Amino acid sequence: MARIGFIGLGNMGLPMAGNLVKAGHAVVGFDLVGENLERAAGRGVNPERSAADAAKDAEIVVTMLPAGKQVLEVYQGGVLGAARANTLFIDSSTIDVASARSAHRLATEAGMLALDAPVSGGVGGAEAASLTFMAGGTTAAFAQAKPILESMGRRVIHCGDAGAGQAAKICNNMMLGINMIGVSEAFTLAEKLGLSHKALFDVAAASSGQSWALTSYCPVPGLVAAAPANNNYKPGFASALMLKDLKLAQEAAAVAGASTPLGAAAAQLFGLHNAWGEGGTDFSGIIHLIRGRGGQ
Ligand code: NAD
Numbered sequence: 001m002a003r004i005g006f007i008g009l010g011n012m013g014l015p016m017a018g019n020l021v022k023a024g025h026a027v028v029g030f031d032l033v034g035e036n037l038e039r040a041a042g043r044g045v046n047p048e049r050s051a052a053d054a055a056k057d058a059e060i061v062v063t064m065l066p067a068g069k070q071v072l073e074v075y076q077g078g079v080l081g082a083a084r085a086n087t088l089f090i091d092s093s094t095i096d097v098a099s100a101r102s103a104h105r106l107a108t109e110a111g112m113l114a115l116d117a118p119v120s121g122g123v124g125g126a127e128a129a130s131l132t133f134m135a136g137g138t139t140a141a142f143a144q145a146k147p148i149l150e151s152m153g154r155r156v157i158h159c160g161d162a163g164a165g166q167a168a169k170i171c172n173n174m175m176l177g178i179n180m181i182g183v184s185e186a187f188t189l190a191e192k193l194g195l196s197h198k199a200l201f202d203v204a205a206a207s208s209g210q211s212w213a214l215t216s217y218c219p220v221p222g223l224v225a226a227a228p229a230n231n232n233y234k235p236g237f238a239s240a241l242m243l244k245d246l247k248l249a250q251e252a253a254a255v256a257g258a259s260t261p262l263g264a265a266a267a268q269l270f271g272l273h274n275a276w277g278e279g280g281t282d283f284s285g286i287i288h289l290i291r292g293r294g295g296q
Helices: 013-022 034-042 051-056 068-082 097-109 122-127 139-150 164-192 197-205 239-256 261-278 283-291
Strands: 003-007 026-030 060-063 088-091 113-116 131-137 153-160
Touching: 003 013, 003 051, 013 026, 013 034, 013 060, 013 122, 026 034, 026 051, 051 068, 060 068, 060 139, 068 088, 068 097, 088 097, 088 139, 097 113, 097 131, 097 164, 097 239, 113 139, 113 164, 122 131, 131 139, 131 164, 139 153, 153 164, 164 197, 164 239, 164 261, 164 283, 239 261, 239 283, 261 283
Parallel strands: 003 026, 003 060, 060 088, 088 113, 131 153
Antiparallel strands: 113 131
């Protein structure tokens, strides 16, 4: 069993750290918010006074932070200096590819192993230890991380070198954002054509229009029992997080010179959805924007 330092004990980090404890690891943790540290202590995580303290005796350091800025600040703010040589640094935050590569460089220059390992599956997946991890880094770093990640998730996929996990994450979520808008447009058109929701669902679910956004997460209530549409669009996956990932995809596309016109349109539409004050609701609520406000 490993000694693990866990930095960032928010909505995702708290249950993930708790699952490491359940798997028998010795976990110490740090978060800027004292209340989060107390909650983590309730799940068997030993609270530390700083990120550096959480890293100093660890074999593995996991970060679960809001964005690239915080990851680089934590890495440069004493954590890499405090850790022992060859400590494995796993960053599971969703961050921009450029910052992920900088984090790898900083860690390896300091004599550490590094892996970017963002997740999909949301808070429910974090609680249930059923997350999917998309990892980028060397084969050696991946091999060491795999059993640890398996304590927090069901699928662990090695996507390639530094930054490849983040690349996979934003490509997947760009597809998802575009798909959800497509499904929402189709239901909106069906409504105008007098076609029932159920008829469109039954046909498309068994036809070439089928997608996860339709059959697992339908934006119209009454068709998929577990979909947030049946729970007043309570997330699930918040529209603000979808917007974050679509912006990361656009940033990466600009740097890489990739043409992603539908990804750009999706980022604009989710930007409007957030500007309407809907950022805290599930991203499938984008259907209200497609219909026009009040067209629910
Ligand atoms: P969150 O805001 O709930 O948690 C982030 C935590 O980091 C907070 O508790 C904050 O206090 C802490 N923090 C910030 N700066 C810090 C620092 N310098 N040192 C120590 N702690 C610091 O966010 P979350 O929902 O847990 O998401 C974390 C990451 O996972 C994000 O990158 C997000 O995009 C990604 N993600 C979230 C979900 C989801 O459904 N919530 C799903 C997939 C991926």
